Amino acid sequence: MRVYTTLLDYFGAQGWWPGESREEIIIGAVLTQNTNWANVEKAIDNLRAHRLLSLKKIATIDEPTLARLIRPAGYFNIKARRLKATAEFFVRNKNLKNPPRNHRFMLNLRDELLQVYGIGKETADSILLYALMYPVFVVDAYTRRFCFRHRLIESTRVDYEDIRLLFEDNLPRDVELFNEFHALLVRLGKTFCRPKALCEECPLNRRVFFLSKPIA
DNA sequence: TGCCAGGCCGGGT
């Protein structure tokens, strides 16, 4: 919690997810896989310009057309397929417009999301937290590097679930907290993992605390 | 010019 409050004081609230609608968040979660967010925004702008920023529409249009529109996001062929699979899942489960708030339902939904082609653990959890507002802590590359640099884990390839539980078991289970904390970790990484970043200015009291590449 | 960015899948060991 001290890390969280320090980061919040330093950077301020990040207001994630950087998208407006619930559907836009889901679409962005798939498009941003291993890809710079700036490129994802270009792809989303294309979809919006063609009035296709909608799961129902994406589930309907043909894959090559979709691929052409999301080209800037990279891996456009495979992501077109993933996006359609994701859109079809949500169209198929219309009840997800206003899903039950209990923990049991969330765990079940998580398992179902993981069955969808193109949705892995991070994407599933991003959707659960940022689009559907369930208290799940999202683990990404920045989270891993943070944990490693702070010696919370032995290596950056510790199992996803172990890292997720590390946060979830040691923090109050709160959607706003998980939302902001993860966004702040990403902000921290983007700001201080750059080669020319000034580590002395890092709000956390470590000299070389965050490197762009993990030390093996 | 090459390296990197908010992963995931499928096949191999």
Next chain:
DNA sequence: ACCCGGCATGGC
């Protein structure tokens, strides 16, 4: 259970 190659663009 891990490890690896493939997938692709735009920015610095």
